[in-house]
Amino acid sequence: MPKTVAIANQKGGVGKTTTAIHLGVGLALEGYRALLVDMDPQHNATAGLGLPVSDNQPGTYDLLINDLPVREAIRKTAFERLDIITSDERLHGSEIVMVSKIAREHVLVQALQPLNDDYAFVLTDCPPSLGLLTLNALTAASSVLVPMQCEYFALEGLAHLMKTVKLVQRHLNTRLQIEGVVLTMYDGRLNLSRQVAEEIAQVFGERVYKTAISRNVRLSEAPSYGQPVYSYDPTSRGAQNYRDFTREFLAAQGLPVEGAAA
Ligand code: ADP
Ligand code: MG
Numbered sequence: 133m134p135k136t137v138a139i140a141n142q143k144g145g146v147g148k149t150t151t152a153i154h155l156g157v158g159l160a161l162e163g164y165r166a167l168l169v170d171m172d173p174q175h176n177a178t179a180g181l182g183l184p185v186s187d188n189q190p191g192t193y194d195l196l197i198n199d200l201p202v203r204e205a206i207r208k209t210a211f212e213r214l215d216i217i218t219s220d221e222r223l224h225g226s227e228i229v230m231v232s233k234i235a236r237e238h239v240l241v242q243a244l245q246p247l248n249d250d251y252a253f254v255l256t257d258c259p260p261s262l263g264l265l266t267l268n269a270l271t272a273a274s275s276v277l278v279p280m281q282c283e284y285f286a287l288e289g290l291a292h293l294m295k296t297v298k299l300v301q302r303h304l305n306t307r308l309q310i311e312g313v314v315l316t317m318y319d320g321r322l323n324l325s326r327q328v329a330e331e332i333a334q335v336f337g338e339r340v341y342k343t344a345i346s347r348n349v350r351l352s353e354a355p356s357y358g359q360p361v362y363s364y365d366p367t368s369r370g371a372q373n374y375r376d377f378t379r380e381f382l383a384a385q386g387l388p389v390e391g392a393a394a
Contacts, residue, residue: 134167134247135385136254137311138273142293144260146286147279147316149176150351151374152257155277157181157360158378160214162389164252167206169195169240170219171269172259173226178218181209182358185220193222195243196268197229202243210363215251227264236264237304241272262296270300275311280332282318282325282344287332310339312384314377318344343377346370 139152149172156168170177170192175185190207194200195217205217230236244254256269270276276297280286301308313336319325333340345351348370354361361371379389 133274134249134251134254135275136244136256136273138256138258138266138269138276139279140258140266140269140276140293141278141280142260142262142266143281143289146281147314147345148172148260149180149257150355151277151279151314151316151345151377152177152255153180153355153360154362154370154374155378155381156214156216156253156255157209157211157362158374159253159382160211161362161375162378162382163213164382164387165213165215165250166253166255167215167217167247167251168209169217169244169254169256169269171223171240171256171265172219173221173223173265174259175219175221175223176355177257178216178220179358180355181214181216181360183207183209183216183218185218187220187222189218189220191218191220191223193220193226196239197222197226199243202246223265230264230268237267237271240268241305244272262292267296267300267304270297270308271304273305273308275309277311278313279316280313280328281316282328282332284324284328286328287335290335310336311381312336312339312341314341315344317347319347320344341377341380343373343380345373345377348373 159166190205195205258266350365350368351370354364
């Protein structure tokens with residue numbers, strides 16, 4: 133079974149999709165096969181990786197709602213070793229349809245089952261809510277990675293997220309672990325950023341990644357070109373931060389960085 137990481141935080145605009153894209157491509161660049169599942173009806177990960185968003189092509193909706201076999205839902209990205217299951221507008225209606233399904237929180241985990249060892253990692257980019265799409269992602273996950281924006285109110289709603297994680301651990305997925313917290317849009321020059329980072333460290337301690345992702349305009353520009361910053365601007369601070377983060381992530385799994393088996 134691949135290591136499956138849900139990238140979740142019910143707040144919008146905290147860097148979930150940016151982290152999903154750059155961890156996904158980052159792992160592929162390090163030599164690991166990865167699959168990104170775009171679970172957000174707003175399909176930013178799909179568009180950010182340069183894939184056309186279309187209701188007429190197989191995607192996460194077909195996987196969850198139409199029982200499409202997972203291998204038929206997968207598409208290639210521009211990056212060797214990174215594949216994607218895309219999102220499109222239809223996903224907006226998926227939670228309503230899933231409500232009446234049997235084992236409705238287990239739809240994704242069951243759909244991914246046939247993948248066996250095709251991938252070293254599966255990443256799920258969650259929508260900004262704790263609805264059925266996120267519950268499916270948490271139920272399918274080995275761990276949850278929480279991006280947190282270093283802004284005022286960052287910790288607001290966190291208790292709710294952690295309570296949800298505990299409920300999933302108890303009732304739906306006993307193997308779910310907390311991968312950690314990655315600080316995003318960090319600006320070390322601002323007292324506020326440092327204060328928020330400290331508060332987050334008080335709650336999560338060792339589970340906060342040492343690599344914080346700086347606020348970097350290149351990261352916000354890249355998606356409109358359908359590219360990650362690694363190709364849009366490889367020398368940018370954002371590219372460097374996410375490369376470091378990817379390596380820290382791999383090291384935390386006890387996996388080698390650089391020149392891993394292709
Ligand atoms: P979420 O998926 O949690 O809603 P996104 O990853 O889409 O969040 O990020 C929200 C917005 O902030 C996007 O426009 C994105 O390009 C931008 N952004 C994300 N991370 C950074 C960063 N480190 N620096 C600058 N802009 C960022
Ligand atoms: Mg997003």
